[in-house]
Amino acid sequence: MRIPLSAPEIHESDIEAVCRVLRTPHLSLGPKLEEFEMSIASYTGAPDAVAVSSGTSGLHLCIRALGIGAGDEVLVPSFTFIAAANAIRYERAQPVFVDIEANSLNIDPEKIEAAITSRTRAIMVVHTFGCPAEMSSILEIAHAHGLRIIEDACEAIGAEYDGQKAGTLGDAGVFAFYPNKQITTGEGGAIVTRDLKLAARLRTLRNQGRNSSNDWFDCSELGYNYRLSEMNCALGVEQMKRIDTVLARREAVARSYHSRLSVNPNLVLPELSMPRRRISWFVYVLRLSSRFDRGHRDRIWQEMRSRGIACGRYFAPIHLQPIYRADAAVAGREDLCNTEAIADHVLALPFFNQITESQIDEVCATLQEIVA
């Protein structure tokens, strides 16, 4: 692809920081881990942060550490990355899918209560594409029903709701640092929480169940190897130093797309701002108008690709994926109307820090020509 869908921004100073680690004897569980965790905690305002090997492992540890297991239900949107629901299933709990709002593409607070049963334990709130969910209503519902809140903030580092950073409003919040995210550690993730006991438990679970005071082989419970290496952490420390610049640049790219495409009646663009929120731009996902169907969208996606411009079609609803269709509790859902209708019309445009104005021009001109 001449214009990729996403691209990490790696500076010479990032490379040097990773190389410096390699000249030390500390390649795991060393000083860079502590430094990275402190930078995430201080940036988000969370009392503690626990770095892990991926966003997915972070979500899994939250489910595990909150004691959610077989027979329990967790509410989650279907219009998201499959990792959110998989993390629930790793502990043999049941994901219960809730439809989304058409404007924010996040879980619809008005549809949450109807999905609550006596087995519901938690809501996994996803801040889709970096736009925070309607947290005040969601927290109110959770409080009224005694439910835990796990924030999947994997797409939303730096986003805010009522001036508070995404990830810090619930019981625990998870960030991810795969190369297509706002900042990257190659692979990696981090969990933030204000519950210091929970944080200690997460540190035990990410390291084979070993208590920090224990001998290496003295494990008190079944844990995992979800550690993040010192090389990854060193990259994360460097990337976090630039987070404000990165988020400002991504917002500028979103505005550039918006100003070029907003006159086109065939396109429904993402909102540039929403009340009470600061958006952290993860991707730029527009929708084709309702005159189009999924077949049109797929042909537009294909035609863009054939001209060297990579586009995305996310998300494909989780409840329609083969591995979830086989789940009796998921089959035959007919109420996820927004999820299914929106998923057929989405198109993600190339979106990364270093995209140029002339590349944005080319993407917009090509898209508008094909759509016409």
Ligand SMILES: *Cc1c(COP(=O)(O)O)cnc(C)c1O
């Ligand atoms: C990226 C992402 C994750 C985690 O991804 P990893 O590849 O495991 O780091 C989880 N949920 C959502 C919504 C994501 O976008």
